[in-house]
Amino acid sequence: MTPIVLNLSIAAGQIRYDWTLDQVMELYQLPFNDLMFLAASIHRQNFNPNEVQVSTLLSIKTGSCPEDCKYCPQSAHYSTGLEKEKLIEIDQVIAQAKAALDSGASRFCMGAAWRSPTERDMPQVVEMVRQVKSMGLETCMTLGMLDQKQAQTLSDAGLDYYNHNLDTSPEFYGQIISTRTFGDRLATLQHVRDSGMKVCSGGILGMGEQQADRASMLIELARMEPQPESVPVNMLVRVPGTPMESAEDVDPFDFIRTVAVARIMMPASHVRLSAGRESMNDQMQSMAFFAGANSIFYGEKLLTTANPEANRDKELFRRLGIQPEGKATEVRVGSWTPENCPKNNNRFYDATMGKKEKSVN
Numbered sequence: 466m467t468p469i470v471l472n473l474s475i476a477a478g479q480i481r482y483d484w485t486l487d488q489v490m491e492l493y494q495l496p497f498n499d500l501m502f503l504a505a506s507i508h509r510q511n512f513n514p515n516e517v518q519v520s521t522l523l524s525i526k527t528g529s530c531p532e533d534c535k536y537c538p539q540s541a542h543y544s545t546g547l548e549k550e551k552l553i554e555i556d557q558v559i560a561q562a563k564a565a566l567d568s569g570a571s572r573f574c575m576g577a578a579w580r581s582p583t584e585r586d587m588p589q590v591v592e593m594v595r596q597v598k599s600m601g602l603e604t605c606m607t608l609g610m611l612d613q614k615q616a617q618t619l620s621d622a623g624l625d626y627y628n629h630n631l632d633t634s635p636e637f638y639g640q641i642i643s644t645r646t647f648g649d650r651l652a653t654l655q656h657v658r659d660s661g662m663k664v665c666s667g668g669i670l671g672m673g674e675q676q677a678d679r680a681s682m683l684i685e686l687a688r689m690e691p692q693p694e695s696v697p698v699n700m701l702v703r704v705p706g707t708p709m710e711s712a713e714d715v716d717p718f719d720f721i722r723t724v725a726v727a728r729i730m731m732p733a734s735h736v737r738l739s740a741g742r743e744s745m746n747d748q749m750q751s752m753a754f755f756a757g758a759n760s761i762f763y764g765e766k767l768l769t770t771a772n773p774e775a776n777r778d779k780e781l782f783r784r785l786g787i788q789p790e791g792k793a794t795e796v797r798v799g800s801w802t803p804e805n806c807p808k809n810n811n812r813f814y815d816a817t818m819g820k821k822e823k824s825v826n
């Protein structure tokens with residue numbers, strides 16, 4: 466199976482925007498160990514493999530969303546018993562952001578169940594961004610569709626990241642959502658990019674899609690120039706009352722394959738283990754980290770579904786020797802050079818044992 470590495474010219478530091486479905490399917494069909502080795506190698510060329518970026522997510526407006534995303538308990542189209550909440554006060558956001566900071570999070574994500582924010586809501590949202598940012602946290606929001614003006618307003622307020630998932634492939638998208646199009650999603654992401662914010666976009670596995678749909682979704686993400694800085698890979702959380710409540714399980718190895726393929730196709734992006742992590746055991750999560758996942762959400766809730774307790778995450782990090790991104794100072798095995806590792810907060814590491822942190826500028 467060596468030829469694929471040569472055929473696809475997967476080289477250190479190289480980012481490709483022209484993946485074909487055949488090539489991506491070929492990656493998916495590699496023997497698992499070969500795929501893991503390839504993904505882990507590329508991961509090491511671009512990131513410290515013992516660091517995982519930690520974000521915390523807060524729902525700032527819950528439920529009553531007019532969209533009909535079939536997986537979502539916040540949609541007004543389904544009866545899920547979800548407790549609805551209007552846009553919360555800034556004081557509540559600040560208290561939660563402080564708790565996130567204290568628990569080691571570096572990014573604070575705020576999510577609102579809207580089709581898109583209204584003009585009336587924007588001033589409050591902008592103030593949230595300003596205040597959270599002034600605490601020294603990176604800021605991220607997910608508020609639904611944005612037009613160019615809204616994206617620019619948020620960017621000007623200091624919003625670092627905007628999350629807007631593609632969810633699935635363009636081919637399968639119509640099976641999941643009917644109230645907006647795949648093209649609408651791409652348009653919002655373009656507005657986000659044009660405004661100068663960083664893009665967070667990924668998808669959900671386990672909604673009945675085929676492997677080719679997963680490949681096609683990753684191709685859409687990898688085709689963006691620049692590629693999204695953050696790529697969440699979610700496992701469907703089957704919420705009773707949604708049309709997806711009886712969806713079939715995803716084979717854990719298929720999930721990890723998608724993490725690995727995402728890492729290979731988007732070598733410089735953070736690949737995030739996101740929704741559904743609470744149903745993954747420690748072994749599965751550690752395998753996902755090895756495959757190239759290097760971002761998680763800490764905290765008790767992921768918008769409206771349970772997320773593993775922060776303490777369980779800390780204990781897992783301790784057992785695996787993983788540190789929150791930006792806090793690790795030691796690498797025991799590596800292959801970074803200044804040429805192939807432009808990231809890691811301007812640090813690089815050499816391949817010898819022990820502490821080898823250096824500054825490149």
Ligand code: SF4
Nearest residue numbers: 530532534537540578
């Ligand atoms: S996923 Fe977002 S847009 Fe879709 S129903 Fe849920 S809150 Fe609304």
